[in-house]
Amino acid sequence: MENLLGAGGLTSSEANHVTNIVKELVKGLNTSMPLTTTKATVGDKTYPLDNNKRLDGWVNVVEQKGRLYSLSAWLKTGIKGKENELKRLDDLTRAINMESVGALGQIEGILPLIPRPKTPSTTFEAYMNSLTTKERAEYLSNEAMAAHIGQFVHKFDDIRERLEGFEATTLKELKNEIVVEEHELLYEEEELLQGFFQLQREHRDYEKSVNYWKAQHKTWERVVLDEHQKELIEVEGKNREIQIHNANLKTEATEKMLAEVRSDKALISKLKIIIPKDLQSTLDYVQEYAKNPIQGK
Secondary structure (H helix, E strand, O other): OOOOEEOOOEOHHHHHHHHHHHHHHHHOOOOOOOOEEEEEEEOOEEEEOOOOOOOOOHHHHHHHHHHHHHHHHHHHHHHHHHHHHHHHHHHHHHHHHOOOHHHHOOOOOOOOOOOOOOOOOOOHHHHHHOOOHHHHHHHHHHHHHHHHHHHHHHOHHHHHHHHHOOOOEEEEEEOOEEEEEEEEEOOOHHHHHHHHHHHHHHHHHHHHHHHHHHHHHHHHHHHHHHHHHHHHHHHHHHHOOOOOOOHHHHHHHHHHHHHHHHHHHHHHHHOEEOOOHHHHHHHHHHHHHHHOHHHHO
């Protein structure tokens, strides 16, 4: 958890607040793109038939959405990580109160059985916990960007179909008069295609990075399980020679361990969610928006 929690950063409450602000910010980042605006000419007068407007900087809007989702993914991971660590300590407290041999471990003055090592978690989350803060932030950012930009890229065929079906002028009959409707594209075809291919390249790069970390997880999993198997063989050999005679010291050892767990829990409770350098500017933007949402818009 050292790559998630530390002395500086956001409390879980603050992080929750930021993720809620992110939800509101994302709602305001509309990436729907009407391709045309229509006006009608009746005689010598022209009337607009819709309020469609060009979305300037739409590529930046898509990317900004991805950065906001990256920050939200990181903070939610930090909140969950801290909750899991506190739960682990609560579970350990219950195990100690039940005088579990595995929880008590070795008591001074006696030779307990060596606890059989638990099968280590080799989930992707466990692998993430083994990385540095920078590595974990890189994966989560690339995953969020790949998912969000991918959604836009995969829906681009709809924009392409509307572009191909565009007609500059259509005629309609209205109250026995012929109305000429003139349609104007809000985007040049080359501009749309350039933006699409840019996002498509970015999407491939982000997916490539995500797949790299997933492949690394498989390698890491094999190493962890191999080491675990070696530990099992060693412990089983030693346990055949060890006798348990801890009855007189069990109560004292239990109280000592409970105190240590309480101390650990107090320390964990004070830890904050680290903010990676790459996400700091996005966090600053969200916090500034929270102070003055009207100006932020």
